Amino acid sequence: MKKVHSLISIISLSIVLGACGTTTESEKTDQPAPTTETKNSEETVSPTNPEQELLGTTVESENQNYSITVVDNFELTSEEPNKDLIFNQENDLQSMRIETFDSNNETLNDVTQNLVDTLQASNDSGTVVEITDQNLIPTNESIKDAKAFQIDTPSGKVTGYTFVREGLIVKLTVFDTNESPALETFVKMAETIKVK
Template sequence: MKKIYTLLSILLLTLLLAACGTDTANENVDPVTPTDNTENVEETTQAEGETESTALPKEELKGTQTESETQNYVITVMDGFELTAEEPNKDLLFNTENDQQSMRIETFSANDATIEDITKNLTDTLQASNDNGTLEEITDQNLIPTNESIENVNAFQIDTPDGKVIGYTFERQGLLVKITIFDTTEAPAIENFIKMAATIQAK
């Protein structure tokens, strides 16, 4: 009988120890809780929203503000270009490294002329540069002088044996502007001329 009691005691003790070990193991296991990413998502979304709504400042054209000697306007002239009086009421802005690339500038008071008149004069000038060429209207906004105060822009171009001739007329705060650009096919300077043309304004 003693052996039976002893065996039963050992068995019960073993079961109790096993049960205690299981409970202890369960107590040591950290409860798994879902990670709350709501706050992080909101912060990320807010940061992205702030980035999208932040407007970059408009970059100003680097150059020298130059007054015309014979006309009532000022223009920002980029490095590598020079403004000179070609004849009365006509200035020439040319590339100092390639004088075949130039921009003729003519300005008029809105009291003395109309945008329609100078545009007609421009198209006649362009067509005269190549009688057999086809005059095309420019619709690409990247090839048109733009500024918050520039209005009534007209833009045309024509191919010639020596390259393109491009012309613009526009109005800015009572000043009518007629631009004629002579550019080369190789290494064209049209983009720089357009940037400078957009800075023309009355003195």
């Protein structure tokens, strides 16, 4: 009788423990679902956020008629008359030359041809190609007739842009490196160029 009683106790205990284990596994299975939903909702919300204004400092050129927002770790300096340079303080091989022209005195076609010649001069054996990737071209509602070109050089890509904004023709030459490229950062800053 004791053996039967012990056997019944063991079986009952096994059933109870088995049931507890099932509940715990069930709870564990249920737990990841809310986490997944949270991740999904975060991913869904993220792309729909409105485009944020570029964080940085708005700086006016000392010798040209424009201002630009410069992000942290980059600096705007005067290179020579009618030429400024934004360079990466952490890697001075990455820079963007800024030249501006009054559209009453110059044509966009002439400035663009000059840009292509400048790019070609950076690598005689390379080929200048037009850029079509919109992420690599400065755009906003005030920028008109943007043109973008690029050439490979041994030290990295050289990219050039021309566009018109508020009667100002802008010519940009970006010198970038193959490692940790900064082109998209320069493009974002370029989008903020406007007449002062």
